[in-house]
Amino acid sequence: MQLNKVEIQKLEHKKRLNIINSITGIKPANLIGTKSNADEPNVAIFSSVVHLGSNPALIGFIMRPTGEVPRHTYENIKENGFYTINHVPSVIVNRAHYTSAKVNRSVSEFDRCGLTEEYIGNFHAPFVKECHIKMGMKLIDEIPIKINGTIMMVGEIQELILPDRAVDEKGYIDLSLFNSSGIGGLNTYYSVAPIASFPYARPEEIPDFSK
Numbered sequence: 736m737q738l739n740k741v742e743i744q745k746l747e748h749k750k751r752l753n754i755i756n757s758i759t760g761i762k763p764a765n766l767i768g769t770k771s772n773a774d775e776p777n778v779a780i781f782s783s784v785v786h787l788g789s790n791p792a793l794i795g796f797i798m799r800p801t802g803e804v805p806r807h808t809y810e811n812i813k814e815n816g817f818y819t820i821n822h823v824p825s826v827i828v829n830r831a832h833y834t835s836a837k838v839n840r841s842v843s844e845f846d847r848c849g850l851t852e853e854y855i856g857n858f859h860a861p862f863v864k865e866c867h868i869k870m871g872m873k874l875i876d877e878i879p880i881k882i883n884g885t886i887m888m889v890g891e892i893q894e895l896i897l898p899d900r901a902v903d904e905k906g907y908i909d910l911s912l913f914n915s916s917g918i919g920g921l922n923t924y925y926s927v928a929p930i931a932s933f934p935y936a937r938p939e940e941i942p943d944f945s946k
């Protein structure tokens with residue numbers, strides 16, 4: 736298959752959506768937990784979480800347009816600035832997936848999808864108990880992407896919670912140990928397995944691949 740820009744635009748709506756959502760490869764599966772100032776908890780699946788920098792420790796994610804469709808995650812973050820990002824382990828991908836359903840604000844996806852709210856220290860937003868690797872985040876910036884009405888939400892890590900044995904002495908995290916999962920498109924979940932690890936790539940150390 737080869738498609739140019741015009742052919743992509745002419746694709747049937749759902750097919751275009753699926754192809755373009757799948758084409759970037761495996762994305763991380765994360766649940767974002769929030770709580771309104773009226774104490775209504777919310778949790779939803781997000782695949783657009785991305786590293787933005789390590790000092791300060793910044794993580795971004797893309798929020799879909801907030802116009803006609805109510806986005807409870809967005810509303811809660813705007814109310815108080817706090818949210819959690821929780822890696823989805825493979826055993827809960829089905830529960831995590833159904834958090835994407837548009838339920839009323841008064842219904843907690845935690846209850847509806849069989850997930851457990853977890854409050855750690857004084858952190859305002861709920862973590863997801865079933866997840867092993869999680870971050871407490873504070874909103875720092877919002878960058879509107881004018882062409883399609885999405886928003887890059889920029890947050891700074893306030894709390895980092897993960898099992899000691901997930902991290903090696905250099906700080907690398909073995910994502911397979913706690914069964915972190917990945918997402919292809921908008922509906923397929925993948926397990927992850929390491930293939931290889933390499934040192935920092937210095938030009939003089941590039942192997943001779945011609946042999």
Ligand SMILES: Cc1cc2nc3c(=O)[nH]c(=O)nc-3n(C[C@H](O)[C@H](O)[C@H](O)COP(=O)(O)O)c2cc1C
Binds near residue numbers: 779798799808837918
């Ligand atoms: C696999 C998957 C990945 C998703 N990733 C995102 C995302 O990165 N950004 C986003 O705004 N919505 C994403 N969604 C949609 C949200 O989960 C959905 O809009 C949800 O209803 C938001 O919940 P809320 O209204 O409680 O905030 C994704 C949905 C699925 C199924």
